[in-house]
Amino acid sequence: MMCVAYPGRVIEIRGEFAKVDFGAGTIRDNILISLVDAKIGDYVLVHAGYAIQVVDENEARKMIEMWEEMTKELSEEQKKKDFYEVIGRGE
């Protein structure tokens, strides 16, 4: 797909290129990183072989805190029920 970008973790940098781990055993070693300021350990969004952005993990985490706040009045049982509904089986 064309405008799809996947986040992956930079594990090695050689000049303009980086080795990026996308999880689940997928590692590509020729990702162009010249258009971003990436360090080893950063998560980069990769599109068609080059990194378009360094993912801002703090922002991603802030969202979660907001949702935790939003759903805090819901009981643990409800949350569990939602989860099992999604995976399609009982406890």
Added chain:
Amino acid sequence: MDQKDRLPQILKYYKNPTVARKLTEMIHDIAKKIEEGISIMHVCGSHEWTITHYGIRSLLPDNVEVRAGPGCPVCITPATDIDEAVKLALDGIVVMTYGDMSRSRGSKMSLQDAKALGADVRVVYGVQDAITMAKKEPNKEFLFFAVGMDTTAPATAFEILNGVPNNLSFLVSYRYTPSIQGSVMESNVLGIDAFISAGHSATITGMKPYYEYFLRSRKPIVFSGFEPIDVLLSIYMLLKQIYENKPKMENEYTRSVTWEGNVKAQQVMEKVFDLEDGYVRGVAIFPKAGFRLKDEFRHLDAREKYGLKRGISEESEYVAGARCGEVVMGLIDPPECPLYMKKCTPEDPKGAPMVSQEGTCWIWAHHKIMNVSPRCRR
């Protein structure tokens, strides 16, 4: 938390069912207060995938609909460009492009059809592969059929600045998302009230280029990520803006989109490309929506080198009866097209939206949707 799996762990939360339920309730509450029908348009094939795959349309109240806009690069690439690429391929030039693009038909055939006739057509993952291939065989002429949106263009621009081999030229058919979305925002033909903007395109361009269109049209925009919770939250944010009657440009995809965008990528793009009017296949010519190589790179421009035609095809744009253009603009749902899943299937696609994995028809067919989603306004 294990250092190695930080982000994957965080992103798991973006599919959390409890949050989804809560957000759905909030969307229903606010939609009830708004009362009238609201049409929201997204302009990215990946958003359509998230919305269809997670069944988000089925969660929405009756008076809120989400339509797929022109967000699939393969679907909007003009038939003329494909025809010209096919012609060059049959003339003995090695044509390289992305997989989906090679299967999309021009007015007569696709690049894969040309390959079946003996042409040398190669599928590549990106522009880097194309350069490697051209370097390996210096005695052949190569053409890179460059299609995509502003997400894809910077990589090509970067490679051109770095220098490409003499036997490689580019048929540039990139489109600029802010201009296309902006034109749709300013026209009232489609009756769209609010927009979900493409997160990955805006990662490059930033929110800035949308501002002039926002000022003129005053329609709510939210820049959205691609997980189901991202999309639900974006819909809620849009409805909230509409309810409070305070249209804004908001950012939901804060982990990637900024106001300025990726400035480095923009600078590289500006050095290599100029914006010109761009034709969206079967729809219209959009102002400032196409990319053209600057004069100093004319020797790389296949349009100059081979004297190619451009613009609207003189032959018919689609096979008889196909309504691809209307699907691309979100005017109809795929099942309203008489060819959908009858003559035109993912195995034997007749139109571009059924070829590309970002095309609305392909996504709907892949999820076996045969009925029309309810609409609040026609």
